[in-house]
Amino acid sequence: MANKSKLINEQQDVVVTQLPCEWTLTCTSQPSGAPQMIGNEIAATVPGCVHTDLLSSNLIHDPYLDCNESAVQWVSHCDWRYETKFDAQLFAGRSHELVFHGLDTAATVYLNGQEILKSQNMHRTYRVDVGKQLADGENTICVDFQSPISFGEELKQKFEPRPNCYPGQGNLMRKMACNYGWDWGPTLTTAGIWKPIELVTWSSAKLRDVQTDVNVVGANGVIKLKVEVEGSVDNLSLDLSVGEWSAKCKLDQGRGELELEVPNPILWWPHGMGNQHLYELNVTLSSGEQLLDSKTQRIGFRSIDLDTSSDEAGSEFKFAINNLPLFICGANWIPDDCFPSRLTRDRLERRIAQAKDANINMLRVWGGGMFESDDFYELCDEAGILVWQDFLFACATYPEEGHLPAEIEAEVRDNIPRLMSHPSLAIWCGNNENIWGFQDWGWQDALEGRTWGEHYYLNLLPKLVAELHPSGNYYPGSPYSGSMNLAANADEHGCRHVWDVWNDVGYEVFANYKPRFVSEFGWQAPATMATIQGSVSDNPLTSTSPGVLHHQKASNGNLKLERGLAGHLPVPESFDDWHWAMQLNQARAIKFGINHYRSLQPHCMGTIVWQLNDCWPATSWAAVDGAERKKPLWYALKHAYARTALTIQASEGGLRVHTINDNNLAYRVAVSVTRYSLDGEVLAEHSSWRELATRNNPAILDVPGEVATSDNPRDEVIVARGDHCEAFYFFVEDLDLKLPKAEFNLDIAHTESEVLVTVTAQSFLKDLCIFADRISSDAEVDDMLVTLLPQQSRTFTIIGVKSLTEAELRKVGVIRTANDLVVS
Ligand code: BMA
Secondary structure, three states: OOEOOEEOOOOOOOEEEEOOOEEEEEEEEOOOOOOOOEOOOEEEEOOOOHHHHHHHOOOOOOOOOOOHHHHOHHHHHOEEEEEEEEEEOOOOOOEEEEEEOOEEOOEEEEEOOEEEEEEOEOOOOEEEEOOOOOOOEEEEEEEEEOOHHHHHHHHHHHOOOOOEOOOOOHHHOEOOHHHHOOOOOOOOOOOEEOOOEEEEEEOOEEEEEEEEEEEEEOOEEEEEEEEEEEEOOOOOEEEEEEOOEEEEEEOEOOEEEEEEEEEOOOEEOOOOOOOEOOEEEEEEEEEOOEEEEEEEEEEOEOOEEEEOOEEOOEEOOEEEEOOEEEOEEEEEEOOOOOOHHHOOHHHHHHHHHHHHHOOOOEEEEOOOOOOOOHHHHHHHHHHOOEEEEEOOOEOEOOOOOOOHHHHHHHHHHHHHHHHOOOOOEEEEEOOEOHHHHHHHOOHHHHHOOOOOOHHHHHHHHHHHHHHHOOOOOEEOOEOEOOOOOOOOOOOOEOEEEEOHHHHOOOHHHHHHOOOOOEEEEEOOEOOOHHHHHHHOOOOOOOOOOHHHHHOEOOOOHHHHHHHOOOOOOOOOOOHHHHHHHHHHHHHHHHHHHHHHHHHOOOOOOEEEEEOOOOOOOOEEOOOEOOOOOEOHHHHHHHHHOOOEEEEEEEEOOEEEEEEEEOOOOOEEEEEEEEEEEOOOOEEEEEEEEEEEEEOOEOEEEEOOHHHHOOOOHHHEEEEEEOOOOEEEEEOOOOOOOOOOOOOEEEEEEEOOOEEEEEEEEOOOEEEEEEOHHHOOOOOEEOOOOEEEOOOOEEEEEEEOOOOOOHHHHOOOOOEEOOHHHHOO
16 A cells, blocks of 8 residues: 655645655575575665664664664665655646755665666755656555675775775765764765755746855845746746835846845844844745745844954964854754764754753854754754854865766855855865864875865855855865865964874873964763763673773773873772763863853954764763763853853962953953962952953953962862852862862752752862662752852752652762762
């Protein structure tokens, strides 16, 4: 029986019907040694992929658990066939088209036994006229996928060697690079129909591409609309309307261009700068009275400029929204699941809410992943989070021959029009680390003069952005210094990455740099304990037990974690202490880096931390782990990215308090600096009655010598306090600090939906965290990394658990302080 299809739009001449979700999957070729699969037909879901279908049919174990990833490698070596039946009505005089929104990756499509498409680009939308093959009534569609491994091997034969930092042939084809494995993600190279397929029918003409370029010029919102029409092109008119404003034109040869000015629109702002006002934009295509096709988009009026002009220090990298410069408090974004077809709008909404709650105002969609779903950009529009969108090139050389240039151009022509209308879309970027790699990582020797992708980053992509999205910003790479004659990762120019800190040295080295913009810097830590326990069944569970180690993909990751403690914290003995020390060190490392870079504004105008999220449960640089739980780093980001913040920085002359303000309004605040002994005695104090920090221009207060100079560095702390913000400065690292044994009282109160835990310090408590996930895997606390002087209290709110007892809170690992790691 053929499946019933769902009618999406019956109002207009163009009718869009989504093909059914129920398909079958069969293996058509398998490697020796794999479980017997050929001929075994299983139920499949579209959108989806072979791994998720095999998982639903219990034919593989969950590859996110334990070391199961290794046991499913055979899946990537098989060829697979997806098949389904669907009903269609053939109308004489109408055109019939199948639209494939996402085929991953090497596929041949047959309709009723006839080949209609060969595709090899996961990022493209393919439209196929099926007027000749479509049957009135039942139809059979079948999609054959070649194994991504064997496809890669074929390509490898075609292209001469091209360096790639990661295994697999992701740089020779147009498939999400991290699907071949990354230093935070498993190798689960999949295949499948990852986005819907639609049947579209129409009688005379339909909209093909709609490019909506929105800008603000002076006080006016300006929309420049370009459309391309498919079909018979006579006597067509195009209407554009936004609220009470509209424009109309006749189409010429199937193309139409309209410009609409909206006087004094309500502006769209990133959160923290204003509201996220969105307008509905309607485009209709008609022929006389007959409505043929229409498209609705939600737009926002804003201008986004990237200033890269030269100055005395080098060259800037400064974003301005509606002519107001802003410091970017950013985070890098990777695909939130290895199998993108599983990413629901709800999951993305939770992640973007977590970003916003951490005061993040930009997400960088990193080039080893994908162009995200429409949901992602819509949610960023609503949340007021800017999007930096990399084109899809990462950590490798990319040939400029064969099928690649045309495929790249086609995918960009599909995705710029899809995404450009989003007010959150702030910048298109050519690649991740490829120019840096070409200059510094020995690639030139290996290439022996062969192409590596420069043409894409310096010619093709900027040309396409200029043509398709004229008001859009383009920058050739992350990192890049504005010219191929400069070192791509220079401190003085453009955007840079800071990776020696994690890979080679220690986090104190963040302070050695004076960058203009840092688009990547990161530090690792394990996932939350509930997430580790939910994904690894090692007994005993240790930092090197097989499952835990399997979920650490960075080269020498655990060694680097351990080395990173040097000079800061002792190397822990128990797994509990290891887990806590690594999470604490991660949070401190990143907070240290952000505080330093933010204190340098306006010289430095942004930091994009590596990385917000994870695609599976792992030890990684993420702030939110693969099971969506927040690591201490998330709380550190929320503190470090607060719109008004204090930080105490060591400078040559002594100590300085930087009052940082990212608000439009100037921040006038009384700041006190007090030196205490760790038992809470005031040793010296200074108050400044008014610090005045204007947007992106920190006020700097020199801490007077009597406060800045310690009598007993191992036993003292300086606290700077402003309005709702404070900062701490210790003269020595915890290794040498005389932290007392942590003593505190607990007071627990219950409301209908929350548990309130008041901690009253009986001793100095450094970086106190409550790990609610250790009591109940769904529980979450509102704040972490809180330092208290003796007798100070803080009330924490815990959600996701009905009641809590003191005994539960006092269990090993639930309430932690830095004190625990240094006091034996
Ligand atoms: C940079 C990123 C990623 C990587 C990260 C951590 O190179 O662009 O490729 O995951 O560092 O090593």
